[in-house]
Structure formats: C-alpha cells, structure tokens
Amino acid sequence: MMHIIREIEADGKAEALLDPVSVRTGIERAHLEIALAVELYGSFGKAALALNMLPKTVNKRVRDLEFQLGCAIFERHKRRLVPTRSGRVFLRRISQLLQDFHTLVEAVRRIADGKAGQIAIGYHGSVAHGDLHHLLFQPDPLHPDIHHLPIELSHDRLFESLASGRIDLAIVRGSPADFHGLNAPLWNERIILCLPETHKLADCSLLQWPDLAGETFLVSGYGPIDAIRQLLEDRLAPLEVSPRMVIHDIGTSAIIQMVRAGHGVCLCLEPMMVDHYAGTVFRELSGATGPEYVTNFACWHADSPNPALKRLLIRLRRQYGGKVNIDPCVIKMP
Structure with a gap:
C-alpha cells in the first residue's frame, strides 16, 4: 500500500487526462468478480452460493463476459470448470488489477481519514x-x-x-x-x-x-x-x-x-x-x-x-x- 500512498502524495507533473469513452469495453466489475469466483470454486453453483446469487445469473454473466472477450475463458475438465489458456492469462491479470484497485481504494480512504499520507x-x-x-x-x-x-x-x-x-x-x-x-x-x-x-x-x-x-x-x-x-x-x-x-x-x-x-x-x-x-x-x-x-x-x-x-x-x-x-x-x- 505504501507505494500507492507515495504516488498519491507526490507532487509530480500531472498526467494527461483519460477519456473514459476510449477505454470502455462493456465489461462490468461484477463480470470480473463472478469469473474469479468460478475459477476459485470450479462450478457455477458453488460460485453462486458464495456470491449469494442464482446459478443461472452466474452462468449468464460468464457467457456475457466471454462474448465481450470473443473467446471462452472456461472449459470443463473432470466435472470441474477450469480456465482455458486464454482464460488463465485474463484471470491472472484481472486478479492483480482488482487487488491493485482494492489497495488504491483503501489507501485513499486512509489518507482521507488522516491515517496515512x-x-x-x-x-x-x-x-x-x-x-x-x-x-x-x-x-x-x-x-x-x-x-x-x-x-x-x-x-x-x-x-x-x-x-x-x-x-x-x-x-x-x-x-x-x-x-x-x-x-x-x-x-x-x-x-x-x-x-x-x-x-x-x-x-x-x-x-x-x-x-x-x-x-x-x-x-x-x-x-x-x-x-x-x-x-x-x-x-x-x-x-x-x-x-x-x-x-x-x-x-x-x-x-x-x-x-x-x-x-x-x-x-x-x-x-x-x-x-x-x-x-x-x-x-x-x-x-x-x-x-x-x-x-x-x-x-x-x-x-x-x-x-x-x-x-x-x-x-x-x-x-x-x-x-x-x-x-x-x-x-x-x-
């Protein structure tokens, strides 16, 4: 978290502003969280139970995500859903991105509360x-x-x-x-x-x-x-x-x-x-x-x-x- 806090507090040159439309993908955070849960639990049913959702909703969100990506990210192997080759690359990076995002949110909250900075x-x-x-x-x-x-x-x-x-x-x-x-x-x-x-x-x-x-x-x-x-x-x-x-x-x-x-x-x-x-x-x-x-x-x-x-x-x-x-x-x- 400390490198995030130092970056936030640094008085460096302002970076160019990002146009959010240019990076819009149609993929929501919920799609990513559901995909990570399916990878963790190995089935739509267990992932749905952990997320307090219906299995059909989990299934649909995964299919929507695969449509947006243009490839399958899961396949069945011995009665368990496992990532495809493309899926492993995608889920590994998404896992790191969400962890970094969570760290960023926590750092900003601590700075705003005066506990860091x-x-x-x-x-x-x-x-x-x-x-x-x-x-x-x-x-x-x-x-x-x-x-x-x-x-x-x-x-x-x-x-x-x-x-x-x-x-x-x-x-x-x-x-x-x-x-x-x-x-x-x-x-x-x-x-x-x-x-x-x-x-x-x-x-x-x-x-x-x-x-x-x-x-x-x-x-x-x-x-x-x-x-x-x-x-x-x-x-x-x-x-x-x-x-x-x-x-x-x-x-x-x-x-x-x-x-x-x-x-x-x-x-x-x-x-x-x-x-x-x-x-x-x-x-x-x-x-x-x-x-x-x-x-x-x-x-x-x-x-x-x-x-x-x-x-x-x-x-x-x-x-x-x-x-x-x-x-x-x-x-x-x-």
Missing part, C-alpha cells in the same frame, strides 16, 4: 540531533503510514510557505509573534556559544554576557535575525554596550567555519554540541537567572487541508503536553 514540515537551522531530528525522521509508531517530508527554509520564509500550502507545519525557534495562525510551544533548547579554540575565553567552561562585551557576533541570514538582535541588545544593554552583529547569507555550519577562521563568535543551540567542528569549541552561556534557552514552536493553520496533520498534532500533545501546555483547543481541524 505525507506531512510537509518546514524548519530552519541544524537538525543533526535532538527533538527536531526525532520529529522529522522518526515515524509515529501509532501511525507508521504517515510520513514526514522535511523542508529546510530560511526563517523568514516559513510563514509564507505555510500560507501557500507548501508546508503543513512549521517548527519555529523563538516566539512566532508575527504568525497569524495557531501555534503551540514544544521543547526548549539551551543557547551556547561557539568560539575559536584559540580564543582567550576558550578555556572557560561557563561564560556570561559580560565576558562577551566587545565580541563580534556572526549570524546566519537564514536564521531568526531579529530575535537574535533583540536578545543581544537586551543582554548587553545593562553593560551599556551595543552588540556588533555581522550577518552573512550562509548556513550555520559555514558560520562556524568563519568562527574557526577568527572572524568572530556565534550563538548556537545545544544539539550542535554533539558534532565536532575542528578549530572551534562550544561553551555554556549563562544569563542573570541561569542558562539561556530558546523555545521551539509548532505553527499551523486551522484550515489545513491535510487530514494527517491532526494526527501529528495529537502526537505532539501526547509527547510534550506534560512538559509544556498544549491546550486541546489548539488542535482543531475543519
């Missing part, structure tokens, strides 16, 4: 480890036929992609104050600092904001630039220091390479500490009240046409409801 999830930043990686790449064991399609976007394109329908759900780091839709807080990630291993602060296991006065902060243009600028201004304002922030239109990994080259330092998130970037070190960053954190939010539109999204939202509520409050009222679909 594909959910496009937009995100920004690193996904190497942590909760975001688990969400994007680990299927829900309760709904294994629902597949997640990760789509990496710049932070400023997440909401427009939701509005256009390119993605069904956006995972946003930081408060989605400008989003005109539904959202729910999920998990928190600790903010850490990346600096060159030759930096004077590299030997410190814990850094505080006063230590960073005068540093140049390198920022990816694909990230939440305004939120990072606001964070730096808020934390450095008590020190009467204006943050030096340089924005580059490159990803976080490339920013870290610039840090390695000595162009500045950068703020990162805790899951990146698992990776090793030669020539750099990660250090904990503490504010006035302790470690600094950023909250990840799920954002979506209530009128999303994807029925599988509701299943994912229920999963998120089940997984994070105990840690952060995801009210049931935010999980609503048309």
Whole structure:
C-alpha cells in the first residue's frame, strides 16, 4: 500500500487526462468478480452460493463476459470448470488489477481519514540531533503510514510557505509573534556559544554576557535575525554596550567555519554540541537567572487541508503536553 500512498502524495507533473469513452469495453466489475469466483470454486453453483446469487445469473454473466472477450475463458475438465489458456492469462491479470484497485481504494480512504499520507514540515537551522531530528525522521509508531517530508527554509520564509500550502507545519525557534495562525510551544533548547579554540575565553567552561562585551557576533541570514538582535541588545544593554552583529547569507555550519577562521563568535543551540567542528569549541552561556534557552514552536493553520496533520498534532500533545501546555483547543481541524 505504501507505494500507492507515495504516488498519491507526490507532487509530480500531472498526467494527461483519460477519456473514459476510449477505454470502455462493456465489461462490468461484477463480470470480473463472478469469473474469479468460478475459477476459485470450479462450478457455477458453488460460485453462486458464495456470491449469494442464482446459478443461472452466474452462468449468464460468464457467457456475457466471454462474448465481450470473443473467446471462452472456461472449459470443463473432470466435472470441474477450469480456465482455458486464454482464460488463465485474463484471470491472472484481472486478479492483480482488482487487488491493485482494492489497495488504491483503501489507501485513499486512509489518507482521507488522516491515517496515512505525507506531512510537509518546514524548519530552519541544524537538525543533526535532538527533538527536531526525532520529529522529522522518526515515524509515529501509532501511525507508521504517515510520513514526514522535511523542508529546510530560511526563517523568514516559513510563514509564507505555510500560507501557500507548501508546508503543513512549521517548527519555529523563538516566539512566532508575527504568525497569524495557531501555534503551540514544544521543547526548549539551551543557547551556547561557539568560539575559536584559540580564543582567550576558550578555556572557560561557563561564560556570561559580560565576558562577551566587545565580541563580534556572526549570524546566519537564514536564521531568526531579529530575535537574535533583540536578545543581544537586551543582554548587553545593562553593560551599556551595543552588540556588533555581522550577518552573512550562509548556513550555520559555514558560520562556524568563519568562527574557526577568527572572524568572530556565534550563538548556537545545544544539539550542535554533539558534532565536532575542528578549530572551534562550544561553551555554556549563562544569563542573570541561569542558562539561556530558546523555545521551539509548532505553527499551523486551522484550515489545513491535510487530514494527517491532526494526527501529528495529537502526537505532539501526547509527547510534550506534560512538559509544556498544549491546550486541546489548539488542535482543531475543519
């Protein structure tokens, strides 16, 4: 069934429309089902009993089918009806066609019910480890036929992609104050600092904001630039220091390479500490009240046409409801 679901969900080039008149044969599905039953049971009477029909009706339908095909599909052999050579070829293909049709119907029903399908999830930043990686790449064991399609976007394109329908759900780091839709807080990630291993602060296991006065902060243009600028201004304002922030239109990994080259330092998130970037070190960053954190939010539109999204939202509520409050009222679909 899964290859059928993937084909249905695929956003490929539309195929040419089929004129049903051009493939009309006069053969109905009932003819095919009756023929398969006769092959299975070996007689009109037993097939009629299994199908809750009269034997003469079964006989007539088989004769009608043979008329449409222009050949006999059954012959008698030792008091049993068996397929002719042509009949074996026909019935073998018809059996597969009906099985494929049944699978298609079941797949469409499961997709319409939200039990199968594909959910496009937009995100920004690193996904190497942590909760975001688990969400994007680990299927829900309760709904294994629902597949997640990760789509990496710049932070400023997440909401427009939701509005256009390119993605069904956006995972946003930081408060989605400008989003005109539904959202729910999920998990928190600790903010850490990346600096060159030759930096004077590299030997410190814990850094505080006063230590960073005068540093140049390198920022990816694909990230939440305004939120990072606001964070730096808020934390450095008590020190009467204006943050030096340089924005580059490159990803976080490339920013870290610039840090390695000595162009500045950068703020990162805790899951990146698992990776090793030669020539750099990660250090904990503490504010006035302790470690600094950023909250990840799920954002979506209530009128999303994807029925599988509701299943994912229920999963998120089940997984994070105990840690952060995801009210049931935010999980609503048309």
